[in-house]
Amino acid sequence: MIRFGIIGCGRISHRFMQGLKAVEGAELTAAWSRRAESVEHFVTQYGGKACASLDELLESDIDAVYIATLPDTHAFYSIAALNAGKHVLCEKPATVNLAQLDEVLRVAREKKLLFMEGMKPPFFPLYRKLKEYLETDPIGEVGYVRAGSSVADLSQDHPNFSYELIGGG
Template sequence: MIRLGIIGTGRIAKRFVYDAWQGLDVEIVGVYNPHMESAEKFCAENHVKAAYSDWNLFIHAIEAVYVASPLGTHAEYAKKALEAGIHVLCEKPMVVSGAQAEELFALADEQQCVLMEGIKTAYSPGYKKLRELLEEKPIGEIRDVEACFTKLVKPGLREWTHLEDCGSMTELGSYGCFAVLSILGEDYVESHHVSLRNENGVDIFTKVFFSYHSYATGLVKSGIGVKSEGELLISGTKGYILVKAPWWMPKCIEVHFEDANKTQKYTCEYVGNGLQYELEHFVKRIKGTQMASGVTKEQSIKIAYIMEEFLRQEKDYRIVRK
């Protein structure tokens, strides 16, 4: 039984605890928050054994950790945990600096620890089925991938107001970027984005465009103030694959051809919030019974660079706007 701790007491940490019971060889032994009152409240509400505000006590009680704290703290907590020989599952985006991502993976290798980014879609049965279908090339050569993830967030919440870790791209863009990179590869030629912003200059809807020489294109749409159809569309030379909304919780996959009578449909299991899929993968990797699939090291690093470039341009925009 792997002793797992949680860093952070927000919404995603609560969903993680809810999903973690599902027959996995892991025990959540405690939660860490530098504010003890928050840690104790989380434990009481979510039936977690122990609350910690002392880092050393927390780290000595666990073998692995799920980092679910605010984005700006991910790098620090992941690094401290890895330095202590603790395996790390980190919420997306893991970091928003390519150099930091490379540093963390190098440290994980040095410490012989597992470091894994928690983009839950990558580990779900539906996405695994999609990967199997793509290997069979039913739609010929892939020429375009479009992934959309939007949700309406009430003004005043963190995603809408906190200039350091807010906005649609950092909140939701990792999912779409993963889809494009995992299907088309990491070697795109160029990317650029356009955003719609609220009164604070925070992006509430962003499109990121990718080009792959002359053979393929990608599009990622993320929104917290604009609602759109949350589908994944993969276009090829012989047909297209549609993963119906919400594609990041994939339950229905359709393969379409010019002849509509040849349409193929697949249904896939997806239980709860889906966080148990990434946790199961994480546990198996720690035990050495699972290869490093799902979100690869290369994809995590590339996503970090994408986020870094996006935030650099956003910072420049806000400076000019002032």
């Protein structure tokens, strides 16, 4: 059984719990967030211990930590969890620059622990099938890629639009 501790009890953590409930061999053991109300609300719904501090969470009987805070704190919490001997599954983006990522990976290797970014597409059946097709029937050299993103239901004060909180593209 992999016992998870959660750092950051916001929107995506609730979705994580919907997924975790369907996974055999993994369970929520403890949670901590910046505000006590968030943690209480979370453990009332999903169980586990509500921790009053990061130290309390990292000292709990957990094997792995799921980090779902905003990107500006991912590196800090990842390194703290790795140094406490916990495997880490960190929300995307894992870090906000290469120097931070290098440091997180250095600590993970030193401690011989898993560090993984919560990037879902590689596991989607559709993407796996697409990869299979591209390997057997390549489309040739890529000449042009155009990508876009539109999230219409967020208010302008959402962290995604904040430069200080490393909002998205």
